[in-house]
Amino acid sequence: MENVFEDALESLDDDNDNPQKTYLHNRPSLSKTHEESTNDLTQSLVECQQIIQLILENRLNEALKKTKEQENRSLYHSLLHSSISFMQAGMTFNQDDIEATIQALRHTTNMSKKYEPYRPWITFSLTSKSVMTEDELHAKLVYAEALLIRALLTFIQDQGLFSFISGALKIKECHDLFAKLAKNNDPSRFSSTLSHEHFDSGVRMGNGAFNLMIANLPQRIIRYLEFAGFSGDKDFGLNELEKSAMSKGLRAPLSALLLLGYHTYAAHIFGNSDGDLEKANMVIEHYLKKNSTVS
Structure with missing residues (x-):
């Protein structure tokens, strides 16, 4: 492609x-x-x-x-x-x-x-x-x-090895871009608190998703990525996604979906952990309360 x-x-x-x-x-x-x-x-x-x-x-x-x-x-x-x-x-x-x-x-x-x-x-x-x-x-x-x-x-x-490598290279470029955006995540550079909160939620979602994906790639792919000098931090990724999910930013619901998908499904598929059902429940309760207020 x-x-x-x-x-x-x-x-x-x-x-x-x-x-x-x-x-x-x-x-x-x-x-x-x-x-x-x-x-x-x-x-x-x-x-x-x-x-x-x-x-x-x-x-x-x-x-x-x-x-x-x-x-x-x-x-x-x-x-x-x-x-x-x-x-x-x-x-x-x-x-x-x-x-x-x-x-x-x-x-x-x-x-x-x-x-x-x-x-x-x-x-x-x-x-x-x-x-x-x-x-x-x-x-x-x-x-x-x-x-x-x-x-x-x-x-x-495609689930082949070439696609995994191609996707990993795109993720590497994406990671570098999000890292640079994080350095520019200064509230004083935005015209309003709301504008910055939307930006902040996106930067945290990107950094969180990147770290979570890399940390859960197949071990053979991670070995290739280690030659490029980077790796993913699962705990950091989950923490960034949680901060984004609990914000009022535009990406908050998307971060919440990523968290729920990981804790209830992806973690079991990858076999790295059992997921955190308490965190998943906390996110669900937060959005149930938030949407009941909206409605």
């Missing part, structure tokens, strides 16, 4: 090397005022939370239809469409659903790359350092999550 993802790491490494703000003309946010951009982002996050509520109410087809209709509205509408498509592909293992997910992911990554700032070949200063804007941070996070979904999709497509 054609790999539609390009290396995102160079752009993050270089985010602090461009002092010329006037050159950042390829981003949609530059055609708007900061206030307009912030309002658009806030509105998109609110709408996507409402769509996630449809998923929690088991109205998956309705949620998929809404995101398909609005995937051009914003990065988060597009990402949510990719996520729901992936859920459907994961449940059906149907080749058409997998292909639809790949197309949705391609659209999401293309949208996120529109926020990449233009950088001249010659740096005008060796000392000045620019800081990623709020829109850029969210776009980087969306790209990283799309990359994570693509890595998971690799394992669904």
Whole structure:
């Protein structure tokens, strides 16, 4: 399957090397005022939370239809469409659903790359350092999550050794990207507490999912990955997912589903542990209480 993802790491490494703000003309946010951009982002996050509520109410087809209709509205509408498509592909293992997910992911990554700032070949200063804007941070996070979904999709497509290695390499790139985003997880760089909480929940979900996946890969794959100099920490991954699940961020329900899936099913399949049913029950009680309040 054609790999539609390009290396995102160079752009993050270089985010602090461009002092010329006037050159950042390829981003949609530059055609708007900061206030307009912030309002658009806030509105998109609110709408996507409402769509996630449809998923929690088991109205998956309705949620998929809404995101398909609005995937051009914003990065988060597009990402949510990719996520729901992936859920459907994961449940059906149907080749058409997998292909639809790949197309949705391609659209999401293309949208996120529109926020990449233009950088001249010659740096005008060796000392000045620019800081990623709020829109850029969210776009980087969306790209990283799309990359994570693509890595998971690799394992669904084919269970062979080559697919495991290919998926592991994508996860490695994804891990490096999430690690850099974690270093930029500064509340002062966001226009509101809510915007940061959405970002924070996504960074924690990504780091948590990465560590949990790597820690539970087959031992033969882990041996290959050790040559690359990294490994997964299961306890750290579970802790990050729990913090994300208990937050008010957009990714909180997804982190909760990952936790529940691991404690009640995946842990038994992998054979590494019996899962933590007390933690699973705590998450369920939290969301039952939360959704009874909403309804």
